[in-house]
Amino acid sequence: MCDTLVVVDDGRVLFAKNSDRDPNEAQFLDWQPPRSYSPGTRVRCTWIEIDQIAETHAVLLSRPFWMWGAEMGANEHGVVIGNEAVFTTAPRQEIGLTGMDLLRLALERASTAAGAVDAIVELLTRHGQGGGCGHENRGFTYDNSYLVADHRGAYVLETAGREWAVEEVTSRARSISNGLTIPGFAEGRSQRVRTWASRCRARRTITDGGASRATGLGDLMAVLRDHGADGPRYSPINGAMAAPCMHAGGLAAASQTTASWVAELTPDGARHWCTATAAPCTGLFKPVAVDDPLDLGPEPGDRFDARCLWWRHELLHRRVLTHPEQLLALITPARDEVEARWLLDPPRPEEAFAEADRLLRGWTDAVWSGALDDVADTRPPWVRRYWRIRNDRAGLPSPAHDLTKEAS
16 A cells, blocks of 8 residues: 655646565665667566667666665656555456556656656557456555656556546646545546555645645655644554555555655756655655665665664664654654755765664664563554564564674
8 A cells, every 4th residue: 555646836746655565575775877778689678578668767766675666766857756556456467566666667767757657558558457466465466656757747547457537637636545536537447445555545645735735855855744633543454544644554555654755846856865774754765866876785675684774764664653752752863953954955875874773772772672562562463463473574683772883
């Protein structure tokens, strides 16, 4: 489950996305340079091979560790794309391109948002979409929608099997989630039960409102961190999926925000900010650039690895989840002060990541302090059990503060 939104202002476009996936499905920033290919070259996507083109653009991707495609990303020409799972009545194709493959292929092949829409449509029509899209459950499949933007404007592209519809964003703000929205296309194609279970309508109420009021990137960061009025609140069916900053714990459906991205697109260039961690409520948005790759350590997997930023952050995140009202208060003042300072005067990406890592170590020590040992887990019993299972599968240290020094 995910949420993607844009704000189209005079002279600029603002973009934001939360990627929501399985809790141990680590995601990382993947820089790919421009490349040239000889005729006849094939490219291996997640499940199938297709013909490669002669030249591909430089891209920066936020990519779940096990797949070829990406949840969101940008290219050297200032095009950004975020995708959403949508649940439709279209017949399922057993194997094909995943929605994440289509996103990466479009960024590598198109230099404008309109061109990226055309690229997705052409590839969808030729190859179809199919194959497993889940990590814990590879049988989990879905169709896809996309928000595609550059400094000129934005488009919503929705699909059902090989069918598609596109809508240019003509209002100031637009958001998409896990349901079809384009009039004349959504009717008769939406799978109602799975769409309802995704809680997409509740989240779109928040993201539509937040986007309509947003005047800058800081406002979009706040939208992505929104837990709802009293949240996070857990349902036995689908956990805390009713607000953009999503936390897993449902018995029938469970999804966790595993990466977040905001961008400002202007004729003079693009500014991108990524958490490179799960849970934007406990993470920091840091500046990144398509043409400035960083060494962030080894690629993560689905097992705890103290060398990986994504997993080091989980030591903080999973502790805060136990009592967010009390523990979030220990980090939000510093988090907000740092981001406000960075937005006014962006540091170099490597400097921002270094400062963020120092803050992460301090926050992790703070929430695991012995003085807080009596802070009770306020989550419902089924949520506590859900996370115990995921922590065990990941080999997460318990108690986590035993490894904070190793993680540093």
